[in-house]
Amino acid sequence: MRNRLYLVKFGGSLITDKTKPYTPRIDIIRRLVDEVKEGISMGFRIIVGHGGGSFPHVSASKYRTHLGFVDKDSRYGMAKVHYDAAKLNGIVVSEFLEAGLNAFSIQPSAIFIVRDGEVEDIFIGIIEHLLDYRMIPVVYGDVVIDLEKGCHIMSTEEVFKGLSLHLLEDYDINIIMCEIVDGIYTKDPFKFSDAEFIPIIDQGNIDEVRGYLSVSHGIDVTGGMRHKVDILFELAKHGINSIIINGLIEDNLRRVLLGEDVRGTRIKY
Amino acid sequence: MRNRLYLVKFGGSLITDKTKPYTPRIDIIRRLVDEVKEGISMGFRIIVGHGGGSFPHVSASKYRTHLGFVDKDSRYGMAKVHYDAAKLNGIVVSEFLEAGLNAFSIQPSAIFIVRDGEVEDIFIGIIEHLLDYRMIPVVYGDVVIDLEKGCHIMSTEEVFKGLSLHLLEDYDINIIMCEIVDGIYTKDPFKFSDAEFIPIIDQGNIDEVRGYLSVSHGIDVTGGMRHKVDILFELAKHGINSIIINGLIEDNLRRVLLGEDVRGTRIKY
Numbered sequence: 001m002r003n004r005l006y007l008v009k010f011g012g013s014l015i016t017d018k019t020k021p022y023t024p025r026i027d028i029i030r031r032l033v034d035e036v037k038e039g040i041s042m043g044f045r046i047i048v049g050h051g052g053g054s055f056p057h058v059s060a061s062k063y064r065t066h067l068g069f070v071d072k073d074s075r076y077g078m079a080k081v082h083y084d085a086a087k088l089n090g091i092v093v094s095e096f097l098e099a100g101l102n103a104f105s106i107q108p109s110a111i112f113i114v115r116d117g118e119v120e121d122i123f124i125g126i127i128e129h130l131l132d133y134r135m136i137p138v139v140y141g142d143v144v145i146d147l148e149k150g151c152h153i154m155s156t157e158e159v160f161k162g163l164s165l166h167l168l169e170d171y172d173i174n175i176i177m178c179e180i181v182d183g184i185y186t187k188d189p190f191k192f193s194d195a196e197f198i199p200i201i202d203q204g205n206i207d208e209v210r211g212y213l214s215v216s217h218g219i220d221v222t223g224g225m226r227h228k229v230d231i232l233f234e235l236a237k238h239g240i241n242s243i244i245i246n247g248l249i250e251d252n253l254r255r256v257l258l259g260e261d262v263r264g265t266r267i268k269y
Numbered sequence: 270m271r272n273r274l275y276l277v278k279f280g281g282s283l284i285t286d287k288t289k290p291y292t293p294r295i296d297i298i299r300r301l302v303d304e305v306k307e308g309i310s311m312g313f314r315i316i317v318g319h320g321g322g323s324f325p326h327v328s329a330s331k332y333r334t335h336l337g338f339v340d341k342d343s344r345y346g347m348a349k350v351h352y353d354a355a356k357l358n359g360i361v362v363s364e365f366l367e368a369g370l371n372a373f374s375i376q377p378s379a380i381f382i383v384r385d386g387e388v389e390d391i392f393i394g395i396i397e398h399l400l401d402y403r404m405i406p407v408v409y410g411d412v413v414i415d416l417e418k419g420c421h422i423m424s425t426e427e428v429f430k431g432l433s434l435h436l437l438e439d440y441d442i443n444i445i446m447c448e449i450v451d452g453i454y455t456k457d458p459f460k461f462s463d464a465e466f467i468p469i470i471d472q473g474n475i476d477e478v479r480g481y482l483s484v485s486h487g488i489d490v491t492g493g494m495r496h497k498v499d500i501l502f503e504l505a506k507h508g509i510n511s512i513i514i515n516g517l518i519e520d521n522l523r524r525v526l527l528g529e530d531v532r533g534t535r536i537k538y
Contacts, residue, residue, distance in 0.1 A: 076369070079366060080366055082373055082374065097349060103348055105351065107374070
């Protein structure tokens with residue numbers, strides 16, 4: 001039997017105050033770290049990935065880094081976004097170390113090269129070895145080399161995709177996404193009281209769900225739910241199942257790791 | 270003609286206060302960054318590497334990380350040393366960004382895998398692309414995966430060696446080592462007033478120099494001069510010349526980059 005590997009995401013909106021640049025929500029990070037600790041104590045391999053939230057946001061938007069190299073300042077922008085994203089990563093890793101866990105930061109920009117956003121090359125060695133050592137690789141949304149656009153903001157979901165497609169042979173992989181909502185809804189639940197919760201996304205309703213997430217009245221509050229669902233559904237085709245849960249609710253992550261039933265949107269094929 | 274590439278080292282003893290844990294010498298870092306800026310403005314490609322000084326020292330010594338995995342706490346030690354080394358790297362990169370330079374941190378642990386300290390695998394892509402972009406990769410002494418010992422503390426010199434042997438085909442490489450002494454002496458210059466300065470190390474005197482650096486009355490104050498000389502002489506065989514200069518002296522680095530004559534120990538074949 002293959003070993004179980006969890007890829008756990010701490011959403012950027014969850015672990016930072018999106019209204020204030022460079023402001024981590026330490027209490028939440030600390031609680032999530034404690035919940036991860038349960039999974040580790042159960043012998044699971046875990047890779048943690050986190051979004052950047054309000055850390056790289058200012059510089060990424062100033063230098064329009066999501067567009068790649070657009071003008072003479074783009075390279076400086078790439079450098080600044082990389083630095084800002086790493087800064088939050090340092091805070092997250094520090095909390096893991098405080099909790100006595102062997103967390104080891106890995107820069108996605110050092111191990112991925114992409115072309116127009118799609119992975120062209122990957123150096124998976126360090127990740128494989130850290131998992132063998134029963135350590136916790138901690139990755140994050142980062143700006144990576146793009147052979148077409150110059151650079152590319154690689155989301156945590158894209159990093160998870162790149163890693164898991166290379167680890168699939170050796171591990172039984174599950175993804176847990178901790179966000180600031182319970183999962184996917186038919187409309188933006190923060191704006192529409194008639195938004196309906198979607199407990200499962202699979203072949204039966206994926207097109208319908210994509211429709212909900214495409215409509216312009218903005219379900220995008222949590223940083224690109226359409227982007228997340230597209231990637232997670234693609235991974236589901238490879239047998240990698242995901243659940244999106246509300247990381248604001250204490251014990252949600254811990255309970256999923258323990259195999260308990262938690263409110264969330266499950267994505268499978 | 271091949272492009273010129275400088276590998277510039279900021280010694281750990283130079284950029285931190287070795288007597289106080291986690292204490293950077295910001296004024297010196299800032300000045301060295303300004304001096305690097307001159308080289309950049311002349312169109313040179315530059316990779317910066319720095320030692321860890323008093324940052325990873327406490328944890329590396331506590332967990333005996335230089336020995337590899339020795340007990341049940343070694344993995345935690347590896348994680349802690351990695352974090353502490355990255356912390357100083359963040360400070361250095363921050364000063365480059367403040368000076369308007371496109372500095373981009375790369376974790377050696379993400380791109381190198383070694384066996385008993387010797388490079389077994391390297392992912393050079395990110396470094397090559399950053400140089401093509403005329404950006405400044407910033408590397409540092411880090412703890413890397415060792416297939417034999419578990420982990421290995423890879424010095425900045427070892428990182429430089431690993432990188433330069435892979436970049437040799439495309440670049441004309443020179444190494445500039447900024448330390449806290451003028452270069453190599455026959456004895457520890459801090460302890461012996463009759464220590465004689467050695468301006469050049471080459472085939473003619475390398476064995477003699479190794480003899481000086483091996484004697485037990487401790488020339489090792491600046492963090493392993495023997496280790497440095499061994500690696501730099503090996504690189505000299507590949508046509509990569511080095512100079513060790515005193516980074517405490519203002520303008521020394523800038524003047525070397527401008528091609529001026531500076532007091533220092535030159536290492537060639």
